[in-house]
Amino acid sequence: MRQFTAVVNPTAGRAAGAAALLAVARLLREAGAELETAYSRSLPHAQELARAAGDRGRVVLAVGGDGMAGSIGGALSGTGTVLGLVPAGRGNDFARALRLPTAPRELADLLLHGTPRPVDTVEVSSAVHDRTVVLGSVYAGVDALANLYANRAGLLRGAASYYAGGLRAVTTWRAAHYRVTVDGTEHRHTGYTVVAANSGYYGSGRAIAPDARVDDGLLDIVLIRDAPRRLFFTLMNELTTGAHVHRPEVRILRGREIHIAADREIPYGADGEVDAALPVTARILPGALRVLYADPHAELPGQRPAPDPR
Incomplete structure (x- = not known):
């Protein structure tokens, strides 16, 4: 069973992040997973918390919007640590691109049983x-x-x-x-x-x-x-x-x-x-970066089939 560390957005979105995490956290724990929550003081502090959790072999959950996901994902890039997202921001655009489910039960199931897939970082x-x-x-x-x-x-x-x-x-x-x-x-x-x-x-x-x-x-x-x-x-x-x-x-x-x-x-x-x-x-x-998400080649709303980059 996976062990999770959830790092929650340090800004005004912190309350929204805690609320978004609450329902998912209950389902993870009911399934037998271990979950600890860390509230960061800043984005650099969130990166420190994420790296430390990764060093302990834990799956890191970025709880927040695109700034939080990008900051933590960037910190974990190249480390081999698995990242999961709990969208709780204004845009949630990276979560949208990954087709992450919005229903807590479906998201919890993905975090518990999904296969980590490699994604590019910038x-x-x-x-x-x-x-x-x-x-x-x-x-x-x-x-x-x-x-x-x-x-x-x-x-x-x-x-x-x-x-x-x-x-x-x-x-x-x-x-x-x-x-x-x-x-x-x-x-x-x-x-x-x-x-x-x-x-x-x-x-x-x-x-x-x-x-x-x-x-x-x-x-x-x-x-x-x-x-x-x-x-x-x-x-x-x-x-x-x-x-x-x-x-x-x-x-x-x-x-x-x-x-x-x-x-x-x-x-x-x-x-x-x-x-x-x-x-x-x-x-x-x-x-x-290794991220928990669904089929990366499923067609997205409004998306045309991508040409072969080769």
């Missing part, structure tokens, strides 16, 4: 962050600015906070001139954003890279070119299904490493956390 480095490892995506542009506003949205939660943040960001945005280097080849880009996606979702369920897979050893790189604001809002609405990728304003690249620079100070974010500006480099770490 190494991120910049002048501010020497080396950070995340799970979902790195994004630089109006979406990072929107996420900053969403994080300061006060009483707004979930998609509402992202919508309000996005509206504020888009109405003040002017096109940036990017230099995007993918696996050594430079691409000039003028527009709204550059997204390097390991997971297909960001921004609370938006399918920014609908063909992205967490286990293919590649980043799906989405470039959204400059466009009239009315068209941009239409394009943003299409993110719910992934239909935006058919627009001529959207370009998709794939690669193992990307460097993003711009002509002015542009914020970038990773897994819901935004506290730095370009330039930034992101590199895929194939199969670096």
